[in-house]
Amino acid sequence: MSVSHDEVDRVLRLKRQEREPKACYPCRKRKVKCDGTQPCRTCQKRNHSHICTFDESRGPRRREGLQARANAQSAASVSPRRIQPEGRNPAETSTPASIRSDDAAKNYVYSGDNSLVSILRSRASDSNESMAREVGSVLGLQNTFSIYPFMDPKTPHERWKSLLSVLPQRTEVLKFFHYYRVTAYPFNPILADMDRFESDLCTYLNAHATGELRNQDKITEKWATDKSVGHISLLLATLAAGAHYSDIEYPQRLELATDFARRSFHALRLANFLFRPSLDIIQALVILGNTIQNMGQSDAAWAFLGTTIRLAQTMGLHTERSTIHWPEYVRAKVKKLWSTIVWQDSLLCLCYDRPPIVTLAGWSLDNSLLQRQDLSYREVMHFLTRLGLDIMRPEIFGASEADRSIEALQQIDTLYQRGKPHLQVRENCITFQEHLEHLALKMHSSFCVSVVCRPAMKQSQTQPLLMRTEILRARAKGSLIDASRAFLDFQALSVVPLRSWSMVHTVLSSTLLLCIWEETRNDPECRDLQQKVIDVFSSADSKESDEGGLGSENEGHWLSARHIRALVTLRSALDRQQDMSVPENETWTGAGVNPAQFASGYPDGFFDVANPLDTSPVSYLDSIMNVPMFDFTQEIDFL
Incomplete structure (x- = not known):
């Protein structure tokens, strides 16, 4: 029986496609299992999602298949870096992968222009770009713990149960966030985007009402991510400040504010705040420090603010240059947040006559503000x-x-x-x-x-x-x-x-x-x-x-x-x-x-x-x- 050349070519072509690499380059290099998504789960667990790349030489059909597979699995992925809470800004959905967003900031560690990391990044070509991105880890300049190491909950199930134990209840949110919004926030506007926060707050209340945050045996992946836990810590921090300014009698007021602050700190640990800071985490730290200060513990607030500033500098919030590749709405949020940190450090320095540690050179002043004659209270205070x-x-x-x-x-x-x-x-x-x-x-x-x-x-x-x-x-x-x-x-x-x-x-x-x-x-x-x-x-x-x-x-x-x-x-x-x-x-x-x-x-x-x-x-x-x-x-x- 003779076989046509066309049939032979077809069979060989199929075999050749089967032999094409199915794993990303890091997984093939380490000879470990890869699920074929981009980034794959293995790279996500190893905290180097940014180097999860596939050979561009693969055929278009193979790439389309992998893309379809990735789209099908994205909704069920357990990675903190792949899941976003509901109610997010529409601009995030259209942001290219090459532009860092709120979540991507967790993988970014700021380094000055003269550092070896920045020099390698600036000189990296397409062939060794992944190497330049990895140099921070190679030189020991990047954190590697994906889970906060100084606490008991280790497994995802333990972490989920621990989170549920500190979640704010509906009655707590409705009562004490009002005090924060009306009394505390206007005179110390630490939240960089109040509209966005209130939208996320509605999402949280809806999820709480539907029972997504009640079952200890069933993890709700959307709310178990680092980003979501960081947002919950920020919510608890606002409730602590709201309780402090409430009309409740002093002993109960102090007890409630302290309890909210304690729960917020616990959520921060669950979010791995010291090793993976985010914008929500930085805001939570600033509000908590200010609340501790208002309770009369100004020395502790002074020391705590120093840690907060260092974490913000780790993310590059102190300089405009480090945010140049971020979406515009994120850059505006970062600028407001750094101005708020300057606000806190300045007042403490004036009261104590101690040297400040924040810097002003990283952000240029808005020319329109320099010319205007109708500045608002917040603008004058800044x-x-x-x-x-x-x-x-x-x-x-x-x-x-x-x-x-x-x-x-x-x-x-x-x-x-x-x-x-x-x-x-x-x-x-x-x-x-x-x-x-x-x-x-x-x-x-x-x-x-x-x-x-x-x-x-x-x-x-x-x-x-x-x-x-x-x-x-x-x-x-x-x-x-x-x-x-x-x-x-x-x-x-x-x-x-x-x-x-x-x-x-x-x-x-x-x-x-x-x-x-x-x-x-x-x-x-x-x-x-x-x-x-x-x-x-x-x-x-x-x-x-x-x-x-x-x-x-x-x-x-x-x-x-x-x-x-x-x-x-x-x-x-x-x-x-x-x-x-x-x-x-x-x-x-x-x-x-x-x-x-x-x-x-x-x-x-x-x-x-x-x-x-x-x-x-x-x-x-x-x-x-x-x-x-x-x-x-x-x-x-x-x-």
């Missing part, structure tokens, strides 16, 4: 916090200290004049929110002015003063008065100033300086402001005691230790002033903490305002607010 970093880096200003201060004041004044009318003058405020924004900006800007003018406050009136020094001292006095007045007006309208650590710090430090500064301590107006501020905190303490059943030993517990110390000093000083002006049996008595609990260890005359120690008011303030919290003399002892 510029003001940038100026705050400049204040903490005096080397960028002129040569002399007075010149630096004058130039900084000019920049603050110019920025203030570029805000919307209601931000500049309260008479222009119409809505309730406009009144709150005006007062919040007045507090922050007054604090910045007082910090700029503090060098001039260190000089005594007995010394000959230059014209510029006199100007700075006059601006300092005005800023301290403005900050105290704005706080009093603000707290009459909202709980925000009494629950925000930075605002509490501003008013107590300003009032205390008014009390001890030689130019203001005998001023009747300043003394009246001091008394009113103390009355606010005293009434707040009394209210907490009445509603929450707190004893006297817990009064003021919601303040930080440094702020309690400042309040105690201020009360003691006013007590002494009253003692000098009223009969002995009519001394001022106000609710508060016993000054003796913090007075020990200070030299004689420390609280004597009539005859203060020979020290500047700024040094006096620093000695009160910055008493060491740790006894480093005990470091040599083991037990």
Whole structure:
């Protein structure tokens, strides 16, 4: 029986197609199983999906078959990098694979232009591009743990059960997210895309209602991904902040905020935050740090913010160049997020007089913002916090200290004049929110002015003063008065100033300086402001005691230790002033903490305002607010 040549060619062609490689290049190289998808599951598990490539020499039919197979399996894939939650931005579905998205950022590790990794990447040709991408792992510059190693849940089933144990319930979301959205967010807009977050929040509530997040024995793959768990940690972080600003009694409020924060931290570990940071994870960390700070734990918040900034820099959020290949909507989100991180670092640095660690050079300013004269509250605050970093880096200003201060004041004044009318003058405020924004900006800007003018406050009136020094001292006095007045007006309208650590710090430090500064301590107006501020905190303490059943030993517990110390000093000083002006049996008595609990260890005359120690008011303030919290003399002892 003869066989035609055409039939022979057909059979050989089929055999040749069968011998074509069915595995990707990394799997063939390692001689391991490959499922033929791109990226395959093996490459995904080994955390190098970006090098999962197939030979381009394969026939078009084979490539089409693999593509169809990949499309069929994509919906059921268990990889965290292949599954997206519902409600995502439509732009993501049309983004080419060559452009990094939110998820792809998890595989990206930022390196400077002069690093070996960047040099190899820039010089890589098509033939060795995969090698250039792998060089980070080869040099030990990239994390390899796909699961957070410092926790018990290891298997996917254990991880799922652990996640379900911390999920926010529907009632918790509906109650406490409202407080975050209305009270906390407008004055500290950490979420970079509120609209997108609220859309994802609706997706979560729908999934919770349908039972997708209830069965411990059945893993819902869409919600078990790193991205989804990171989003849940962000949701819990917003609930922690919302609980802190809620109208619940203090003991329960503290317990709820702490519980939400604990659950958020647990979700962060499940999302492997330290080894695989994402934009949601960075936002969750910033909100948690700010909530810890508002609870009075500012030292922990300071250290925590440092870790957050380093993780953000790992993703390249601090520089525009590293995001050039990302979709435009992601780039806008990244820019807002980094500006928010700058905001947090700037305020803490100004309060503590500590060096900042964020950088501003990586992102160029929007030219339209530089020309506009109707900046919103958030926009003015972003510029003001940038100026705050400049204040903490005096080397960028002129040569002399007075010149630096004058130039900084000019920049603050110019920025203030570029805000919307209601931000500049309260008479222009119409809505309730406009009144709150005006007062919040007045507090922050007054604090910045007082910090700029503090060098001039260190000089005594007995010394000959230059014209510029006199100007700075006059601006300092005005800023301290403005900050105290704005706080009093603000707290009459909202709980925000009494629950925000930075605002509490501003008013107590300003009032205390008014009390001890030689130019203001005998001023009747300043003394009246001091008394009113103390009355606010005293009434707040009394209210907490009445509603929450707190004893006297817990009064003021919601303040930080440094702020309690400042309040105690201020009360003691006013007590002494009253003692000098009223009969002995009519001394001022106000609710508060016993000054003796913090007075020990200070030299004689420390609280004597009539005859203060020979020290500047700024040094006096620093000695009160910055008493060491740790006894480093005990470091040599083991037990």
